[in-house]
Amino acid sequence: xxxxxxxxxFRILKIGQSMTLQCTQDMNHNYMYWYRQDPGMGLKLIYxxxxxxxxxxxxxxxxxxxxRSTTEDFPLRLELAAPSxxxxxxxxxxxxxxxxxxxxxxxxxxxxxx
Amino acid sequence: GxxxxxxxxxxxxxxxxxxxxxxxxxxxxxxxxxxxxxESGKGxxxxxxxxxxxxxxxxxxxxxxLNKTVKHLSLQIAATQPGDSAVYFCAENGNSGGYQKVxxxxxxxxxxxP
Numbered sequence: 191x192x193x194x195x196x197x198x199x200f201r202i203l204k205i206g207q208s209m210t211l212q213c214t215q216d217m218n219h220n221y222m223y224w225y226r227q228d229p230g231m232g233l234k235l236i237y238x239x240x241x242x243x244x245x246x247x248x249x250x251x252x253x254x255x256x257x258r259s260t261t262e263d264f265p266l267r268l269e270l271a272a273p274s275x276x277x278x279x280x281x282x283x284x285x286x287x288x289x290x291x292x293x294x295x296x297x298x299x300x301x302x303x304x
Numbered sequence: 305g306x307x308x309x310x311x312x313x314x315x316x317x318x319x320x321x322x323x324x325x326x327x328x329x330x331x332x333x334x335x336x337x338x339x340x341x342x343e344s345g346k347g348x349x350x351x352x353x354x355x356x357x358x359x360x361x362x363x364x365x366x367x368x369x370l371n372k373t374v375k376h377l378s379l380q381i382a383a384t385q386p387g388d389s390a391v392y393f394c395a396e397n398g399n400s401g402g403y404q405k406v407x408x409x410x411x412x413x414x415x416x417x418p
Contacts, residue, residue: 194347232393232408233348280347291397292338293406295347 192216196281196296203271203303211266211299213281221284222264223248223293224256226277233280239264240287271303316415323381325412327394332375334407336397339368339379342411343390351379351392381414389416 197212215222220241225233235248239258253275255267264283268275278300282293317323329337335356340348354361354368354377361368367380377394391411398405 230410232410233406235406282347292340292350292353293348295340295349297345297347 194281194283194294194296196279196299198299199297200300201302203268203301205271205273205303207271208267208269209271209301211268211279211281211301213264213266213296214262215264215281215283215294216262217283217285217294218261219283219285219294220261221287221291222258223282223284224254224264224266225280225282226250227280227298228277236266236279268301273303275301276303277301313410314413314415316417317384318417319384319386321384323379323384323388323414325379325381325392325394325414327377327379327409329375329377329394329396329407331396331398331407332372334396334398337368337370337377338395338397338406339366339377340393340395340408341388341390342393348393384414384416386416386418389414 194215223238224236227233234250236250236254237248237256239245242258242261245256245258258264278298280298281296284291284293338353339351341351342348352363352366352368354370359370365382369378391413393411394409396407
């Protein structure tokens with residue numbers, strides 16, 4: 191049972207480039223999330239999904255897009271990379287939307303935009 | 305908006321001693337609280353959770369205490385070991401529409417002195 195798997199682990203982009211951060215989970219969780227973590231800051235929600243075919247914006251969605259074609263996969267797309275998007279990105283999943291439902295995180299993608 | 309905060313950014317503890325990490329929350333409507341541990345280069349990992357109808361919950365070497373009167377949460381780690389060195393996040397859960405609204409604190413770094 192691999193849990194939540196993110197690729198790549200590291201990436202350096204030039205301003206204006208685009209890329210997709212991959213996330214897959216094998217726990218059959220309906221709920222999936224993308225967070226970014228900046229130094230000294232708490233995790234901020236970018237986008238989330240409550241099931242295949244359904245996505246919605248979180249706190250900081252600008253500059254990102256997502257899709258959820260399957261239960262397992264939830265890729266995050268950066269179209270025009272900007273230095274402000276330098277961060278560590280975490281994908282997470284959960285069984286339900288609350289109650290007895292902690293988040294299960296991947297090990298992150300460290301992105302640098304120069 | 306509501307936020308979760310931590311009293312101390314860094315805590316140094318002698319190996320074998322008990323550790324106490326504190327957290328203040330401001331949303332009195334939050335009904336579920338979670339502690340996560342984040343080791344260097346990894347994603348946050350669930351440690352223990354507690355519902356708002358409880359005051360105390362124990363796990364293996366860890367105990368979470370909830371004081372709703374003063375909106376305070378603490379994580380106690382018994383017989384702290386070098387492997388406990390990490391950043392610990394307090395998080396509060398409040399259902400918001402169709403997704404799990406989780407507010408994370410900035411984290412407390414626990415350093416275990418051998």
